[in-house]
Amino acid sequence: MPDKKYVSIFLEGRKIKVPEGYTVIEALWDTGHDIKRGVGCLSGLCGACAIAYLEPGGKRVKFGLGCQTIVKEGMNITVMPFFPSRTAQYNISQMERPIEKLKEIYPELYMCQSCGFCSVACPEWINVSKVMSFLKSGEYEKATEMMLDCILCGLCASRCPRGIAPQIISLFVQRAVEKERPLPENLKRRLAELEDLKYEELWAEIFKLDENGLREFCEKARKEKD
Numbered sequence: 200m201p202d203k204k205y206v207s208i209f210l211e212g213r214k215i216k217v218p219e220g221y222t223v224i225e226a227l228w229d230t231g232h233d234i235k236r237g238v239g240c241l242s243g244l245c246g247a248c249a250i251a252y253l254e255p256g257g258k259r260v261k262f263g264l265g266c267q268t269i270v271k272e273g274m275n276i277t278v279m280p281f282f283p284s285r286t287a288q289y290n291i292s293q294m295e296r297p298i299e300k301l302k303e304i305y306p307e308l309y310m311c312q313s314c315g316f317c318s319v320a321c322p323e324w325i326n327v328s329k330v331m332s333f334l335k336s337g338e339y340e341k342a343t344e345m346m347l348d349c350i351l352c353g354l355c356a357s358r359c360p361r362g363i364a365p366q367i368i369s370l371f372v373q374r375a376v377e378k379e380r381p382l383p384e385n386l387k388r389r390l391a392e393l394e395d396l397k398y399e400e401l402w403a404e405i406f407k408l409d410e411n412g413l414r415e416f417c418e419k420a421r422k423e424k425d
């Protein structure tokens with residue numbers, strides 16, 4: 200078996216050696232460091248493992264996800280703690296036209312100065328500053344489409360000099376836009392079936408099945424579908 204290779208990095212200000220090819224999270228685990236904020240999916244989807252790092256010779260601090268960033272020789276890394284963001288209280292289901300309340304609920308949106316610091320921090324390469332511009336000008340569909348890959352890591356909010364939390368504002372707008380979008384026909388049908396308890400008896404039967412019974416049931420269902 201080939202010898203394991205190591206790289207030296209600065210993790211939370213301490214110089215350590217970790218196996219080459221490790222992600223930042225693996226390096227943290229390997230060296231007994233605290234995970235400040237959390238680790239969830241390990242797949243770049245939950246946004247829990249935000250980090251800030253400086254590459255060797257780099258002039259600018261970069262941001263990313265600890266579970267997706269591979270350590271490099273000489274890298275200087277810190278794990279970002281949870282960043283507090285203002286979250287307004289609202290009940291979207293009880294609002295007639297929620298999008299009309301945007302200004303009232305998140306007035307700070309209109310303080311955005313389009314500086315772009317939020318975009319630079321986004322590990323999903325979302326042009327967050329542009330999203331904010333679309334929101335300010337009422338182009339909500341464009342804004343929500345751009346935010347589809349947002350994983351709510353909060354890095355954009357941590358960089359904003361105006362104390363704005365773009366991901367939180369955008370979440371409200373996504374909910375408001377969705378509320379006004381008609382439900383697809385198949386979803387409407389499915390919801391009606393659930394309300395009518397159409398599958399209750401079938402579920403009761405399924406819960407009684409043992410492992411073999413379940414296999415037979417699935418096989419039969421698969422054949423019927425084919």
Ligand code: SF4
Binds near residue numbers: 312317327331360
């Ligand atoms: S960092 Fe803040 S002020 Fe700057 S563009 Fe983003 S939301 Fe606007």
Ligand code: SF4
Binds near residue numbers: 349352355
């Ligand atoms: S928009 Fe903000 S919260 Fe969403 S992924 Fe980018 S930095 Fe994270």
Ligand code: FES
Binds near residue numbers: 238245248
């Ligand atoms: S652990 Fe979920 S994005 Fe890294």
